[in-house]
Amino acid sequence: MGLIALTTVMIAPYFLDRYLVNVLIRALFLAVLAITVDLVWGFAGILTFGQSAFFGIGAYACALVATHYGFGPYWFFGAFLIGLAAAALTAWLVGVLSFYHGASPLYSSIITLALPIVLVQIIFAGGRFTGSSSGISGFPTYYWAVETWFVIAGVMLVVIGCFAWLFVRSDLGRILVAIRENEDRCAYLGIPVSRIKIALFTACGSIGAAAGFGYAAFTNVVAPELGGFLLGTESLIWVALGGRGTLIGPIFGAIGIDVTSSYLSGTLPFLWKFIVGVLFVIVIVLLPNGFASLVTGAWRKFGPKRRSADANDERASHSILLRPAPTVTRLGSNGEKPIIIEGLGCRYGSLSVLGDLSFEGRPGELLSIVGPNGAGKTTLMRCISNGSERTAGTVRIAGNEIAKRSPEKVVGLGVGRSFQNTSLFDSLTVGDCLRLSRYRIDGARLLRRTHHVALPKPALGILEATGLDKHLDQETRYLSHGQKRGLELAMVLATEPSVLLLDEPTAGLTKTERTAIGDVLLSLTNSYGLCVILIEHDLDFVRQISDRIVVLHEGRMVLDGSVEEVVSSDLVKSVYSGHAAEVA
Numbered sequence: 001m002g003l004i005a006l007t008t009v010m011i012a013p014y015f016l017d018r019y020l021v022n023v024l025i026r027a028l029f030l031a032v033l034a035i036t037v038d039l040v041w042g043f044a045g046i047l048t049f050g051q052s053a054f055f056g057i058g059a060y061a062c063a064l065v066a067t068h069y070g071f072g073p074y075w076f077f078g079a080f081l082i083g084l085a086a087a088a089l090t091a092w093l094v095g096v097l098s099f100y101h102g103a104s105p106l107y108s109s110i111i112t113l114a115l116p117i118v119l120v121q122i123i124f125a126g127g128r129f130t131g132s133s134s135g136i137s138g139f140p141t142y143y144w145a146v147e148t149w150f151v152i153a154g155v156m157l158v159v160i161g162c163f164a165w166l167f168v169r170s171d172l173g174r175i176l177v178a179i180r181e182n183e184d185r186c187a188y189l190g191i192p193v194s195r196i197k198i199a200l201f202t203a204c205g206s207i208g209a210a211a212g213f214g215y216a217a218f219t220n221v222v223a224p225e226l227g228g229f230l231l232g233t234e235s236l237i238w239v240a241l242g243g244r245g246t247l248i249g250p251i252f253g254a255i256g257i258d259v260t261s262s263y264l265s266g267t268l269p270f271l272w273k274f275i276v277g278v279l280f281v282i283v284i285v286l287l288p289n290g291f292a293s294l295v296t297g298a299w300r301k302f303g304p305k306r307r308s309a310d311a312n313d314e315r316a317s318h319s320i321l322l323r324p325a326p327t328v329t330r331l332g333s334n335g336e337k338p339i340i341i342e343g344l345g346c347r348y349g350s351l352s353v354l355g356d357l358s359f360e361g362r363p364g365e366l367l368s369i370v371g372p373n374g375a376g377k378t379t380l381m382r383c384i385s386n387g388s389e390r391t392a393g394t395v396r397i398a399g400n401e402i403a404k405r406s407p408e409k410v411v412g413l414g415v416g417r418s419f420q421n422t423s424l425f426d427s428l429t430v431g432d433c434l435r436l437s438r439y440r441i442d443g444a445r446l447l448r449r450t451h452h453v454a455l456p457k458p459a460l461g462i463l464e465a466t467g468l469d470k471h472l473d474q475e476t477r478y479l480s481h482g483q484k485r486g487l488e489l490a491m492v493l494a495t496e497p498s499v500l501l502l503d504e505p506t507a508g509l510t511k512t513e514r515t516a517i518g519d520v521l522l523s524l525t526n527s528y529g530l531c532v533i534l535i536e537h538d539l540d541f542v543r544q545i546s547d548r549i550v551v552l553h554e555g556r557m558v559l560d561g562s563v564e565e566v567v568s569s570d571l572v573k574s575v576y577s578g579h580a581a582e583v584a
């Protein structure tokens, strides 16, 4: 595919009209910008209005160095590097401000909205140095033939397009999709979401600058509009019309709209903008996945059908293979108490949700937390798994204070958490979900996809018990509720925790499935020495499998004792009167 594209860009300019070749060269550079917008917005889900700023930085690096300092191969290459470095630094700074732990998704949109506006103001304020509102033109550049420029722009687009294609299919590319779909779940699997977003933003910033540099070197003109908000918004329109998250759609979106604009904007300047606007609205409403979805739909319908895989060929029937993890670093105790909580408190303003909780979890123990609705059970889970949630007290995991650590760092200490509502990644396959759960331990490849995933024994056991090992290529949205619960548990176990926090794992399950989950939990504590902390409303289930029970009421601990002590406690019966009969 890449070779065909390369050959096309090598020979196309010799067969096309000269004006069209000129227009296409600019469009090819803009298509590179569109790829970066698609990576940031389409794949990682970060709505960015500011990608044009990096394009502008690259363009101005070319013009400013050639105008004020010098021109020649070294100056030219030096200016290219300056453009890339300035854009990377700016993108990194914007990334740090936008994605620090606790920042809302709105931050990045607002900051990227402000970025091109600030850049344009800087250019205006630059006076004669930056050319102010008129920009800079006529600076020295390489006046190569248009065919040569076409090949340069085309090769740049094909090479960056191919790398982007490999990247989005790689392990790391799947993690980008996971972040877009469920950022919280990623963090609680130990994936450093902020760092990945900042790195992506930085890389895309410098690629955008490379495209801007090429654009300026070819056109020999730079103007503030090249780094402006309007181009940033237009790049979003190219991606939306072409097909967000498809790479090829945004490339054709950018080229199609820019080339058509060049032909129509002279004769129909206002009508053309109106047509693009209407087209945008129609596509957003009728084709939310852009024109690319029409093409892929037609290909699926009329294109060659895939040969069904040979059932005996395991590699052919699954694109991913499971194997046991060679060395399991945790799962179970290393001699330290898995968890010690002292004086834990949590307030929301004047509302005290948890107060002065102290208890510990022992190796191989199944500790249930029970209490009426609103007692603070889920808040307790949050305080254990995220250092910034509690307002008082300490939580130690295997001897290490969690302090103010973010969820992904707490996972690193050995805490695995499943949520009250099953929390997965709809468009990822079972295999993808398992692979990304191993990111913290096995890492992820940048341009390649791993075809196996090594899991600890209990995770493999759950996949076998739920039959998920036969559905590794199934997208998780098609799984039954029980299978989703099983997969989430296997994913959490894949992170090799020593403390497992489960928030109502049996909610919505059938009796048989509840029994199966109970057996799994007992084997996790008895055979692997895990400390399991379980929130559960099904008190029969709690009584059958717990070693110890902690009872919460209005954010306070009213009892910490064995099943018999809790069942016979009058105090518990009185605070838990609605369910007391079931406990007893």
Ligand SMILES: Nc1ncnc2c1ncn2[C@@H]1O[C@H](COP(=O)(O)OP(=O)(O)OP(=O)(O)O)[C@@H](O)[C@H]1O
Residues within 6 Å of the ligand: 348, 351, 353, 371, 372, 373, 374, 375, 376, 377, 378, 379, 380
């Ligand atoms: N972000 C928040 N801001 C303000 N109050 C909150 C917040 N989160 C939880 N609360 C309050 O804290 C209390 C405890 O909530 P929590 O969800 O921990 O209870 P729970 O015991 O898990 O209840 P359930 O069994 O219904 O899940 C509730 O009164 C809830 O309204």
